[in-house]
Structure formats: structure tokens, C-alpha cells
Amino acid sequence: MLFENQAALVTAAGAGIGRAIALRLAAEGAAVVVSDVNDEAGAETVALIEAAGGRAAYKHANVAEVEEVNALVPFAVETFGRLDLAVNNAGVGAMPKPVQDITAAEWDRSINVTLRGTFLALQSQMAHFVEQGSGSIVNIASLAGISATPQLTPYGAAKHGVVSLTRSVAKECAEQGIRVNAVAPGAIETAALASLPAEAKAGYAAEIPMKRLGQPEDIANATAFLLSEQASFITGVVLRVDGGTEA
Numbered sequence: 001m002l003f004e005n006q007a008a009l010v011t012a013a014g015a016g017i018g019r020a021i022a023l024r025l026a027a028e029g030a031a032v033v034v035s036d037v038n039d040e041a042g043a044e045t046v047a048l049i050e051a052a053g054g055r056a057a058y059k060h061a062n063v064a065e066v067e068e069v070n071a072l073v074p075f076a077v078e079t080f081g082r083l084d085l086a087v088n089n090a091g092v093g094a095m096p097k098p099v100q101d102i103t104a105a106e107w108d109r110s111i112n113v114t115l116r117g118t119f120l121a122l123q124s125q126m127a128h129f130v131e132q133g134s135g136s137i138v139n140i141a142s143l144a145g146i147s148a149t150p151q152l153t154p155y156g157a158a159k160h161g162v163v164s165l166t167r168s169v170a171k172e173c174a175e176q177g178i179r180v181n182a183v184a185p186g187a188i189e190t191a192a193l194a195s196l197p198a199e200a201k202a203g204y205a206a207e208i209p210m211k212r213l214g215q216p217e218d219i220a221n222a223t224a225f226l227l228s229e230q231a232s233f234i235t236g237v238v239l240r241v242d243g244g245t246e247a
């Protein structure tokens, strides 16, 4: 097991990619703090982990709220006695529209949750990891953080920010025994994509070189690898998990 005797924190772990990551880390032996804004969904993730024989606890946190985010690390330490791993997964998409039609409120929401939320979570984790002299963080970025995203400019700007944050903090703390990496998912079959008609999904899949949509478990595998000692000399990378889309 990769994470025996370790504790992990996963934001937005009530569904989709975050839930798959939380389940995977628990299966690898980590005690997991499952955090989300949807308390019912978060509790369901905890129940799934426990049903599989793992350890988990739920803590509500909207990553856009400073106090709620700052409460996560102390909760992990109180509950499991430690924190070794963190996955900053919360991020929100939006309806595609031309840049001239985007409202300031829509821009603010994207930046507040996706970029500022990742920053706030990372900042509180870093304070703990620097003091501890160890820690491993994965931020969930997107292909939207690597290439152009016409009609999704706030989301693309926020995810480019997440990539910058990852690389900058990785260099800042490399000497202190802390690694910071990012995973950039391509099209992954979570709620938004899963609810599309079969033909629409097939259309998306056809555009992917590997001819299938990604599954949340594909992201969980890459995240577990980067968090683990198997990636002990890897920091500041943005690992595309996209079936070859951006190759």
C-alpha cells in the first residue's frame, strides 16, 4: 500500500474526480478527510470508503471561504493526528459564452472557487507541511490550464493560474522536502459529461486520440502516483491525463 500510516485531505470529494481520488487514497491505506460543500455527498463518500474497509471523516468547506478552508488542516490533525497528503480538487466550470458576454459576477465565481480556493487551501497546507518538513500536494488543473479555452475564458484563466501556483510553490518549497504537482485532466466522465445523451458522449470520445472519455479513476491513479514516494524526485510538473488530446 502506498500510504500506510498517512493522512490525506481531498477538497470537493463528494462527487466525480474528488470522490474517486478519496476512495483510491483510502484503498492505499491513507486516512482521508473528505471535504465538500454538499454535506450529503461528502457523507456518502465517507460511507463508501468505510464500506471498503478504509478510514475517512467528513468536514464541510467551501473553498472560497477563508475560515472554512483554514479549518481543514486542524481538523485532519485533530481527527487523524497528522496530515501528509493534500489534493486541491475543487473547481467550477461555467456555460460557454463569448468573452464580451461574461459578467463580472461570473468571472469572480470562477476565479474565487477555482483559483483563489486552490490558493487558500494550498497556503494553509503549506504552513503545516513547512513546519513538519514533509508533505505532498496535487492540484487538479485542466487542459484549460495549458491551452486556449475559447468561450470558457474565466475557467481557462483560473486553471492557468492553478498551473502557475503549482510550479511557483513547487520551486519555493523544493528544498524543504515538500512536493507540489498538478494533474491536468482532459474530458472525464463525471456528472456534467455523464448526463449527456449517448450520441453527444460518443462525439466527445471520437475527438480523443484514445477514442474514449476518461474515467475519474484515471485521474485518481495519476494523483496517487504523484502524491506517493514513487514520484519522490518529481515536483512542479503538470501531468496531462487526457487520452492523448494535447500530445
Ligand SMILES: NC(=O)c1ccc[n+]([C@@H]2O[C@H](COP(=O)([O-])OP(=O)(O)OC[C@H]3O[C@@H](n4cnc5c(N)ncnc54)[C@H](O)[C@@H]3O)[C@@H](O)[C@H]2O)c1
Binding pocket: 011, 012, 013, 014, 015, 016, 017, 018, 035, 036, 037, 038, 041, 061, 062, 063, 064, 089, 090, 091, 092, 093, 113, 117, 140, 141, 142, 143, 184, 185, 186, 187, 188, 189, 190, 191, 192, 193
Ligand atoms: N470532469 C472533467 O472533464 C474535468 C476536466 C478537467 C478538469 N476537471 C477539474 O476536476 C475537478 C473536479 O471536477 P469534477 O468533474 O469531478 O466535478 P463534479 O461536478 O463531478 O464534482 C464537483 C464537486 O465539487 C463540489 N464543489 C463545488 N463547489 C465547491 C466549492 N466551492 N468548495 C468545495 N467543493 C465544491 C461539489 O459539491 C461536487 O461534490 C475540478 O477542479 C474540475 O475543474 C474536470
